[in-house]
Amino acid sequence: MHENNGIWVSTEDLNKEESFLQSAEKEFSIENIDQTEGNWAASRRDFLKLMGFGLGAATIAASCEIPVKRAIPYVSKPDEIVPGVANYFATSFVNGGDYCAVLVKTREGRPIKIEGNSLSNVTGGGTSARAQAMVLSLYDTKRIKSAGKIADGGINDQSWADFDKEVKAKLAAGGNVRIITNTIISPTAKKALAEFAAKYPNSRVVTYDPVSSAALLAANEQSFGIRAIPGYRFDAAEVIVSFGADFLGTWISPVEYARAYAEKRRVKSAKDNMSRHYQVESHMSLTGSNADNRIMVKPSEQGAAICTLYNEIASLTGGAGIGGPKVNDKAAGALKKVAKELVAARGKSLVVSGSNNVSEQVIVNKINDMLGNVNTTVDFSHPSYQRQGDEREMMRLVEEMNAGQVAVAIAWGANPAYELPNSTKFAEAFAKVGTRVSFSGILDETTLLCTHSAPANHLLESWGDAEPRKGHFSLIQPTIAPLFNTRQAEHSLLEWADSANLNREDEQPYYQYLKSHWAGDLFATQNKYSTPAAFWDMSLHDGIFEQAPSLVTAGFKGTVDASGVTKPSSSEVEISFYETVNIGGGQYAHNPWLQEMPDPITRTVWGNYLSVPVEWDGVNNINGWKNLNDGDTVEVDINGQKQTCVVVKTFGQMPGTVSIALGGGRQSGGSGVGFGVNVNPWLPVQGGLVQYHTGASVSGKTGEEKHFSCVQDHHTLGVTAMGKEEGKVINADEKSLGYKGFQGSLTDRSIIFHANFKELPKLEKDMADFHAHSSHLNEQTLYPDNVEYFGTGIKWGMYIDLNSCIGCGACQVACLSENNVPVVGKKEVARHHEMTWLRIDRYFYGDLENPKVVYQPMMCQHCDNAPCENVCPVNATNHSMEGINQMAYNRCIGTRYCANNCPYKVRRFNWLDYTTADTWPANEERVFWVEGDEKPFYADNLVRMVMNPDVTVRSRGVIEKCSLCVQRIQEGKLTAKQESRAIMDNDVRTACQTACPTGAIVFGNTNNPDSAVNKARKNAGALAYQVLEEINVRPVVQYSAKIHNSNEELVS
């Protein structure tokens, strides 16, 4: 009972009245609310609660994305896999002669990203766009799923046992066996081939390369007695002359060369030493675009130019000339000066040529010999094996097949039905071979002509090795079990050869085969490891094994002869054919990442375009040749073979010449089918060697391409030309835009700063003035500074050296791969809907007819005073405490004001359901589809395996952009935290940074005075700048001025 203990609240309490005591018993004094009105009547509060719940539930249901299905946990977790933690495996990217030492990032057993392997002395941790993109080809929906007989463009599946029995029977029947390959740089594969040849003595391997270097090999054999490509030392050369060799983009070993080349280009003060690079060519190649001087010669004049240089050098060094054909006067004058410089830099210069003419290559060898470059910059101690093919053997094979002398033909990695100039002849002859086997993983042109398909594993499912350079071995290990019922080509060959060394009982027979080769032959060549097991484990871990080099000195033997040199053609228009960094000779045409990577020069995607020169009318207009415009179609007639090409106006294309890339017009095999034209049938053959230029006649405009896909509409930053009205050199660029050079409205933009190396002190002063002026302007603000926000802790920043950047585009593909950036397809790119977070802007400047080029990788600049952030109505984009401009995709409603207000135009909007993330499929017909597929590209679960699980896949209607690889930053911070230390440079490296072959991109914490990014900026001094510094958006990405080392005497 209630006791009041002397404390009372009222007189009723004090008096212990009955009614009070009753009410005090209850917690709530009012009668039971629920029971006051009937049994169960909803109160106002109930109503509000229910309504609130209902509204909330409806809201949540309306705004939640549908969860991803098919997430199956491990029943027993593999030891090496920790969900959410990536594993890296060292392997190699090898495709024919293309090579790159790489690390493969796998997540939960799926390879998703390629990184460079910095232990390699060949590629030094750099990568190429092709290497970056290989991970996507693993998940190609068009891959052949099983072995079998080929009929009606499809495969009739067979078990491997049945298949082997059938093929073996054919092989055993006697008759000649021919294996058609591109260059094979794998020693173990060669061993397997040898076993095969031992079993079938009437077999032979026929090797050619899609883009031939046969003349170079032949010439080296003639001149030095070594049929290999020497190690070119671009880092040791002070003067480099390249006759049409695109060594930074496509020629032999571009990653290796680019890395070495950049060493001599990264100048920051007048005291530094900078190499000078002359490029002799007709079309603007990636290498030519980086050259200090381009000497323009017609494609047929390359030989004449080589002879001219030879004669000049000979006369300077007291040797005898060889005569030879004459090059145009302007080039002859230039080459005279070049010769002087080369001779002055004897032993420290380098002359290379991309010619496929043996005489010309021999003359080049002799030039290097006269200059004392052999054994210095032309190094035969480390010859490259990356090109071994000779198309003359292929031509012989065609004859053999035609004569019915071949019983079994095996295509391994090669695609002659597309790549050969006489592919129709090949197809006819090939049909006469009884049994035609293909190892190709896709139904390419050659495989379609075959009778049997023995699909090989993808590289990322394979064991193997590579010897790209003498004594430099690189391992290939699988990063995923074969996705389909495929088998390694080497395994198939050994199987058919009944090899005793192949342990068929083993789960991975070729692995054992490879291991025993390494543990045996290669183990013996080293003494670092005492047991074969240790040697194998470490080699597999590193991916690389390098033997001690043996010094080889070569001497020039033989004679030079100008009679075999190509005679300048008299045809009115000459056309040259070139390989592109992304598609190569067509081998990479089925990779959507590479197809959608803009060509560095023309900035076009999805197809090959006919580059035509631009002309200045002297008054107002920069016109295309024949008044052709971008996207016009023309008919090109070469020896009566006509094809329709799409025109792109290209600066730096020599007047009287046009050019078009190889690799277009694929007929079958995947996503590249139907884009561009196949130019291979146009390639002329001289002395059995394929030539990459000829005469052509080009019609006027015949129509327009429906979807002309070029990501850059304006290409120049103030090119100059002689003005007829003014009588002097004027800014033709601005005049043609109608601005008449008005106060430098185009050239005075602070986007690119450039100068000649000689004028570096002046540039430094000018830029210091510019910085002072900009900071003066930026101080005129009403708003208090926000610098103190970032004064402590971490502040991320980036530095991009435009002098090191060669524009190769590896970073761009790496970015796609890392950040799940969708491919949108040709039509969408034509509408400027590309999604690339990182693009490489390419600007022409200088002389209009022979301009210079500067590349500028452009991504989100993460402005400290970001204009995108204050205009977003919903705060979807905002600033992190570490200075990152971040996107909250879930919050974005897609007003796109941020993209409008971005001075750098780096924000990308998901115009359509590019990733097929929406729940209904009715809106998918305009997103990217591979021709003939049943569903959009990204709707396929196979393709989706390439997605990086650390990065959100963005849905339709949101903005996205570069995040500075925030997922890597988080990972790096966690690593540092776990190890209880401050974050260091190597903890966080962005995808673009690791991909770059020349180290042009540096990223790090700018609050750390010792970070690489800070040092690089400090080192660059006044040459470091922010793009559009004076508009006070304060980007954290800094660039350095572009410095070229032009020989001004050569200009005009």
Place this chain on the structure above:
Amino acid sequence: MSQAVAPVRHVLIEGNKSYHNITEDLCSPTEKAPTREWIIAFSLSAAFLALYVFAIVWTVWKGIGEWGSNRTINWAWDITNFVWWIGIGHAGTLISAILLLFRQRWRTGVNRAAEAMTIFAVICAGQFPIFHMGRVWLAFFIFPFPNTRGPLWTNFNSPLLWDVFAISTYFSVSLLFWYTGLVPDLATVRDRATGFRRKMYELFSFGWTGSAKHWQRWEALSLVLAGISTPLVLSVHTIVSFDFATSVIPGWHTTIFPPYFVAGAIFSGFAMVQTLMVLTRKVLKLEEYITINHIESMNKVIVLTGTIVGVAYLTELFIAWYSGYVYEQFAFYNRVFGVYWWAYFGMMFCNVVSPQLFWSRKIRRSIWWTFFLSIVVNIGMWFERFVIIATTLARDYLPSSWSYYSPTWVEISIFTGTMGLFFTLYLIFTRVAPVVAVAEIKSILKVAGDQYVGPKAQKQHDHGHSAAPVRNEDQNAG
């Protein structure tokens, strides 16, 4: 509200109307069966409205990628149309609010229709900011509502958020103002109606009885709303101009935008009022209420605001030159001579040159010229917004990203579709409510000394006005 008008001023209502005539003339369109013209016009408008719905569903279903905008030009027809429609609305507010405060009594002839136009134009304008969103289903994120997402709130720094408030305020005040004016007129219609119609009008007129207290409160409310609306005339388009003025893009980032946008808005709004009035007075036979004098007065506003806009265009060019700032200079050179030069010259011709014809009294008082030029001005004002938005974005800081824009059928359908939406609403309006404010027009019928009843009525009235020289001229001009 009744004030004496000096007999020397010409009448505001012609045709010797009695109060009954006015009621009869203005209420009858709501009572008769629709005319053939109305049915044709309505069917056409409804067809365009259907097209609008189709194109919007298409956009939401498939994505903004169905439009022609791209990575460089992220806004184009959408925001152009938005600004155009919102500008058109301004005339209604100006007429109803500012002219009321300034006691411009001629406004009563046109204010009802102009206010209706404002509301319908704002409805059309409001479609674009909503449906240009990539994820329109999350449009409610722009409202600062309490939520469970932590400290997540709208961004009060963003001009787009200011827009949300500016436009919603504008819409609600305009709607209130318009409806307040409608209440006594709806009661008039009610009193004439029977059956179901009477019940409906009873409901919508809020039981208006016409008592002195009602009128007193009604007048007080009108004045208060006029007071609220007046700053809105200036503020709404000022805030819309901030969408551009607060950016960093050369050509957008200019301090002249607020006054320039307000002048342009009034300019285009009056042009739209003219377009509608000329049609309405003809079709509904209201020539005696919406007189040629109204048209002339509005043409005077057009020539004034058109000239202000012209000065603003030239000022922009001067400032670009005077700034010495390369980006600014380029932006304006590009406007005049760049890829969209035709849009600039279209704008200059339509907005600056063509209204100057209204200096001529003859043209000013010509129905046909007025109608023609009002359309020209509206085209010109559309070009102005297109020039500001698309031309500027197409050539901004980095030449590498320059691009070109042309609309797709979806965008064209949405724009023409909003015309359908507008006219559908307007045509319904002409059928359900008096298009001229009956109560207010009655207040200006009687001029001091005029006698409307009794034996002297006719004579005195005629004596006062019909012989006035002004009227003769009117007739000549008409």
